[in-house]
Amino acid sequence: MTVLDGVLERNRDDPRLWPAGNVYLPLDECTRLFAERLQALGHSLESEGLAPPYRMKVRSFDPLVNGIGLEVIGATVEEEQRMRRLRDRIADTMGFRAPNHDTYCFHISVAYLLRHLSQQERRELERVTAQHLPALELHFDLDAVKYCAFEDMHLFSRVFYLGGSSGKSTDPV
Numbered sequence: 001m002t003v004l005d006g007v008l009e010r011n012r013d014d015p016r017l018w019p020a021g022n023v024y025l026p027l028d029e030c031t032r033l034f035a036e037r038l039q040a041l042g043h044s045l046e047s048e049g050l051a052p053p054y055r056m057k058v059r060s061f062d063p064l065v066n067g068i069g070l071e072v073i074g075a076t077v078e079e080e081q082r083m084r085r086l087r088d089r090i091a092d093t094m095g096f097r098a099p100n101h102d103t104y105c106f107h108i109s110v111a112y113l114l115r116h117l118s119q120q121e122r123r124e125l126e127r128v129t130a131q132h133l134p135a136l137e138l139h140f141d142l143d144a145v146k147y148c149a150f151e152d153m154h155l156f157s158r159v160f161y162l163g164g165s166s167g168k169s170t171d172p173v
Contacts, residue, residue, distance in 0.1 A: 001056070001072055001108050003083070003145050004090050005098055006034065019096040031149050034094050035159055038147050041093045045163040050086045052163065053141040055079045061129040062105065067112040068129065071105050075139055086145070090162070 009027050011017035022030055045051040055075040062069035074080030083106065091097045098104075117125060144161040 001106055001142060003106070004087050004094075004104075006031075006094070007096065016099050019094065022095075031159070035147060037093045037095070038090065038162055039160065041089060042161070042163040045086075045089075048085075048089070050082065050089060050163075052143045052145075054083060054086075054143075055139070055141055056083075056106070057139045058133070058136050061126070061133060062107050065116075068110045068125070069107045070110060070136075071107050073106060090145070 007018055007027070007030055012023060015023070019030070022033070025033070056072045056079070057075045059071045059073045062071040074083050087101075087104070091101060144163050146156075147159045147162055148156040149159055150156045
C-alpha cells in the first residue's frame with residue numbers, strides 16, 4: 001500500500017512537487033536526505049501511537065487511469081485518522097507535501113495497463129472488478145512502512161523499514 005508519494009525526477013521543474021530548497025539536489029541525494037530524517041522518525045513511532053500494525057480494509061476497486069487498484073481505508077474511523085497522522089508525520093519529516101496530500105486515497109495497485117482503455121472497455125473492467133469485490137478478504141493488517149526508491153513502476157527497492165513491530169528500523173541506509 002502506498003502511504004505517501006515522494007519525489008520523481010520528472011517533477012523537478014514543478015515547485016509544488018519537489019521539496020522547497022532542494023530543487024538542485026540530485027535525486028539520489030534527496031533520497032539519502034529523506035532516509036536520514038525518516039530513520040530518526042522510525043524510532044519515535046511507537047511513542048506517538050503510530051507504530052504498526054496498521055489495520056486496514058478494502059473499500060472498493062480503484063478505477064485507476066493506468067491500471068487496477070484497490071482503494072483501502074483504516075478498518076475503523078480511528079485507524080483511518082491514525083493512518084492520516086502517520087502520513088502527516090512522514091510528510092513533515094521529509095519536509096514535503098504534495099498538493100494532493102489531504103485528499104490522497106490509500107491504495108494498493110494490482111495491475112498496470114499496457115494501453116489506455118476505451119470508455120466501453122473501462123465500463124466492462126469496472127463491472128468485472130465489482131463482481132469480485134465480495135470475494136476479497138476485506139480486512140487485513142499491514143506491518144512496517146517501507147521507504148523505497150524507484151526509477152519506474154517495475155521495481156521498488158526497499159531502502160529500509162520505517163519502525164517495525166519493535167519500533168526499530170531494520171535495514172541500514
